[in-house]
Amino acid sequence: MTLPARGGGQAARALSPAFEGLFRTEYARVVGIAHRVLADQAEAEDVAQDVFLSFYRAHSADAVYAAAWLHAAAAHAALNALRGRDRRSRREAAQALPPDATALDDPAELVATSETRDEVRAILARLPERSAAMLALRYAGLSYAEIAAALDVRASSVGTLLRRAEDAFRRELK
Amino acid sequence: MNETEIAQALGTTEPRVNTDDALARFRERVETEGIAPVAPVVRQRVSSRWLQGLAAAAGVVIVASALTLSGVADSVLKIFEPKNVVAVPVTQGDLTYLGQACAGLAPQQCLGGYGTFEWTSPPQPKEVQSRGQASAEAGFAALAPASLPSSVTGNPRYGVINRSSATFTFSADTTRQTAARQNQTAPPMPANLDGSKLFITGGPAVVQIWGAPTETTKATGATGAYPDVPTLVVGQAKTPTISSDGVTVDQLRAYLLSQPGISPQLAAAIRAIGDPSSTLPVPVPAELAISHPVTVQGVQGLYVGDNTGIASAVIWQKDGMMFEVIGSFNESQALAIANSMR
Numbered sequence: 001m002t003l004p005a006r007g008g009g010q011a012a013r014a015l016s017p018a019f020e021g022l023f024r025t026e027y028a029r030v031v032g033i034a035h036r037v038l039a040d041q042a043e044a045e046d047v048a049q050d051v052f053l054s055f056y057r058a059h060s061a062d063a064v065y066a067a068a069w070l071h072a073a074a075a076h077a078a079l080n081a082l083r084g085r086d087r088r089s090r091r092e093a094a095q096a097l098p099p100d101a102t103a104l105d106d107p108a109e110l111v112a113t114s115e116t117r118d119e120v121r122a123i124l125a126r127l128p129e130r131s132a133a134m135l136a137l138r139y140a141g142l143s144y145a146e147i148a149a150a151l152d153v154r155a156s157s158v159g160t161l162l163r164r165a166e167d168a169f170r171r172e173l174k
Numbered sequence: 175m176n177e178t179e180i181a182q183a184l185g186t187t188e189p190r191v192n193t194d195d196a197l198a199r200f201r202e203r204v205e206t207e208g209i210a211p212v213a214p215v216v217r218q219r220v221s222s223r224w225l226q227g228l229a230a231a232a233g234v235v236i237v238a239s240a241l242t243l244s245g246v247a248d249s250v251l252k253i254f255e256p257k258n259v260v261a262v263p264v265t266q267g268d269l270t271y272l273g274q275a276c277a278g279l280a281p282q283q284c285l286g287g288y289g290t291f292e293w294t295s296p297p298q299p300k301e302v303q304s305r306g307q308a309s310a311e312a313g314f315a316a317l318a319p320a321s322l323p324s325s326v327t328g329n330p331r332y333g334v335i336n337r338s339s340a341t342f343t344f345s346a347d348t349t350r351q352t353a354a355r356q357n358q359t360a361p362p363m364p365a366n367l368d369g370s371k372l373f374i375t376g377g378p379a380v381v382q383i384w385g386a387p388t389e390t391t392k393a394t395g396a397t398g399a400y401p402d403v404p405t406l407v408v409g410q411a412k413t414p415t416i417s418s419d420g421v422t423v424d425q426l427r428a429y430l431l432s433q434p435g436i437s438p439q440l441a442a443a444i445r446a447i448g449d450p451s452s453t454l455p456v457p458v459p460a461e462l463a464i465s466h467p468v469t470v471q472g473v474q475g476l477y478v479g480d481n482t483g484i485a486s487a488v489i490w491q492k493d494g495m496m497f498e499v500i501g502s503f504n505e506s507q508a509l510a511i512a513n514s515m516r
Contacts, residue, residue, distance in 0.1 A: 015197075015200075015201060015204070016211070019211070020197065023193070023196075023197055023200065024193055024197065027191060027193045027196050027197070028189075028191050028193065031189055031191050031196075032188060032189060035185070035188075035189045036184050036185060039185050041189040044189060045189075045191065045196065048196070049196070049199065049200055049203065052200055053200070053203065053204070053209065056204065056209065056211050057209060057210075057211070076464040077464075079466070080464060080465075080466055083466055083467070116183065117185065120183050120184060120185075128505065128506060129464075129466065129477070129479075129505050130504065130505060130506065135180075135184065136184075139180070139181050139184045166177070166180055169180060169183075170180075173183065
């Protein structure tokens, strides 16, 4: 089978002002959502880059759903990345210093914090997708209206769904 | 545990980001990878091309991954019999590219660029009147969901596809001629690949469709805003198999994955499949869908959903059968339907 040549040599266009505006407005929020799931800033920023790239390829920056799409994609992409982590690497990460706990001085507290963080990530990976995404969005600071838009549920249902997600989270947490 | 404690468990340290640096990194990536933004006019036509590309990608992915094996005996040997399913991310670029290459062609015709695809027993779908009749025709008990969401109403229509088989023979001449017609040069085909055969079997299969238009609903438009879109499709089929008459599989894999239509990312994803002889790769559009493993009917399956939560699919393999549930549901609804199959 032969296929036509890919047009890879074509120079990419400059980013549109609308896209740059969207990026500047939403980047920190997208990283924040991914960071709630991954607890690793570098990984969360990698996810955010991929999310914006996916959006850039397929959607107009002027789309009314742009922010909601980015928020949902950040949660789902981060959960996918979390589930894709090798169990062994997660154990190793639990032994290492937590990247976001550098302010802690007590080694015992560091290990305890790291173990809790690892357990929390394992729970997020086990929870149903929507529950895990809902927790990530809510605890990243999104409003009920923003969560409803991102997860395509009624705003009036968010409170109930969030409580269920929190209950599921509590049950899983030892 | 209260909300504050949950917030603490999920991590309260907000990351400090440098948006300017991030935007510069994004800009550099777009430029170095030659990524173009979506064009609004093209966007109108994405749907049909996307589906066409997905079909082509599915064919290439399944065949290519079936060949990622560590050696095949000289005699006919079963090299592919899936016992589980895994997602293989396929980008819009892959889909568009393969869609262009196979425009207007069925996947097997698209594969015809490599050699000769011949049905020894072609699939002949037909409609039957009941699940019992479908089971009798298929030779296995067709399972059906015991509970359905309120959005799924009415009786299903039943389809049966017979057990089908095909032979694919690789041909260096065909490959060269196809390339020449397109003014291109194909990568040289290894000598022992030329003339080697794959034996492919699939089915029988039973398909149950809720919300499919009938003659009455077609006339009255009674199925609502999307009269041609079924609300639920449930598929069940005997697990497909691929056998080989003794090609060097490592060479096959290297040859197929080096083809210009398969991106390095897609090739890497196929190579990363843990046990390709027993894993069915499901192409998942990377930008438009999410996927992750799920437990369904007590086994590991695959959930695939679009990013908006509008459509879902659950695919799994159990007891020598492949199952799929597809419809306009969220994940929990799709899983509830799948787990209620009896």
